[in-house]
Amino acid sequence: MKIVAVCGMGIGTSVLLKMNIEKVLVQLGLEATVEAVDMTTARSAGFEANIVMTTPDLVDKLQGLPAEIIEVEHFFDLEELQTKLTKSLL
Amino acid sequence: MTESLLSEAFAEGSIAIASLPSAESSLRVAGGLLEISGRTDAPYTDAVVAALHEFGPYFVVAPGIAIAHARPSESVFSVGLSLLVLREPIAFGNEANDPVRLVFGLCATDHDGHLGLMAELSNLLMDADRVNSLLNAGTVEDIRAILA
Structure with missing residues (x-):
């Protein structure tokens, strides 16, 4: 499982x-590789991830990536992150 | 928890309280504070403003909080932070987290030399009491005390 923050x-x-x-x-007791990358890297050839997490402003620029895209509004709200990740992973 | 990286990142002259007319002007000031405090030069501030136009206000990461930054470049001399506390909130166009009250400027020389600092910044911004104290600080000295 690879999760990328863009x-x-x-x-x-x-x-x-x-x-x-x-x-x-x-x-959550889950294991995954988590990377932070910039937009250019995310859109380059060969980019692979199971899940991409980013802000609503950048979602449109990431459409078409071969990964599930999760929008995050409040980066320090661990409950929001947990709810969205749980929905996706479990 | 000691936050030595955080207090070191805010060099002399890197903190201000002001009223400004627009998102762009607040980015210019937050970038300017990095310049004044010796961490960057002017092209970095230009790049921070250009990022707003290129990517939109995605860097408003939590209610009222913006992290203004650009890529590592030769205009960054060392890792640093600045903080502009806005007397009047400014709408950046970020639906979820507007209006902005705290504009942090961030500069880094590469992609991983500042990770310890980011962990400390993250702890600070997750602490609602300290964020509230920053919002209500009357002077730069008060802000320094909260960041220490």
Whole structure:
């Protein structure tokens, strides 16, 4: 299982999101690889992930990726992350 | 928990409280605070503003909180943070999290040298009491005390 957090630059928002996804995975007792990448990497050839998590503003730019896309509104709301990940993973 | 990386990231001159007219002007100030405090130069601030136009206000990551940043580049001298506390909230166009009250500027020299700092920033922003204290801080000294 590979989960990728995507943002425009790959150093700020996606890194925060990755950290909080990892916290939620621990809470759920699930194992997955979590990476933070920028938009360019996510859209490049050969990009692979099971789940892509990003903000509503960037979803349109990621349509067509071979992964399930989950929108996250509030990056520090672990309940939101947990609800959305649970729905997708379990 | 000690947050030494966080307090080091906010160099002298990196924090301000102001009223500004627009999202773009607040990004310019948050970027300018990184410049004034010696962490970046002007092209980095231009890149932060360009990111708003290219990707939209996706970096408004939580209610009232924006993390303004651009890619690592030769305009970044060292990892740093700035903080602009807005006296008047500004709508960035992020439906879920507008209006913005706290604009953090972030710069990094590469993709993984700042991960410890990001963990500390994440802890800060998850702490509703401290975020509330930042929103209500009267002076830069008050803000420093909250970030220490």
